[in-house]
Amino acid sequence: MLLCRLPFPIAHAPVADPSGAGGATPLDRLLATLDADAVQRLRQLDPTGAAGLLPRVLKAFEGSLQRLLVDLHEARSSGDWSKVRHVTHTLKSSSASVGALELSRSCAEIEARIRQEQVDGLTPWLDGMVVESERLLALLGPALAGRT
Structure with a gap:
């Protein structure tokens, strides 16, 4: 409910192992x-x-997310809103397909x-989108290490 009223998205901390045993x-x-x-x-x-x-799908998403974040940075730096829109449109779909719904919602709003x-x-929306993307990348890297 609160997320609907905030002017920008809030990125969440990575999820810890709920058992506290470190088994996840x-x-x-x-x-x-x-x-x-x-x-x-x-x-x-x-x-x-x-x-x-x-x-394999998650690995492809990870690579795409990394490339699109570079594109987003370049587009923001140059004020190219068309390219920012393209990046958010692309990420909106791919993140929804893997279940990264917070990122997908942020992208939809920006687009x-x-x-x-x-x-x-x-700016707060874009910054939130980047934070959420980086959070996902921090989870994807270790999860996919050695997998393809």
Whole structure:
């Protein structure tokens, strides 16, 4: 409820192992932050996991996110709102497909504001989007280390 009233998104701290025993793997911690329905849809495409689809999709998302953050930085630096909109549009879809719904929602809001030419006040939204992206990358790296 509070998130709907704030003028910009709040990034959350990484999810800790709820048992406190340190037993959760990096992949478990990553999956705990993603939308369970989205993860389930991906798992249904490779029910036995033999094809390694989920790790491959997450690895592709990680690479895309890294590239798009570079593009976003360049676009922001040059004031290229069209490119910022392209980056947020691309990330909106890819993040939703892997279950990174907070990032997807932020991207949707930024994209909509740019389409409506309401770019004043976007800095907190863009900063929040970057923070959330970096949080995801910090979870993706360890979770996918050695997996493809």
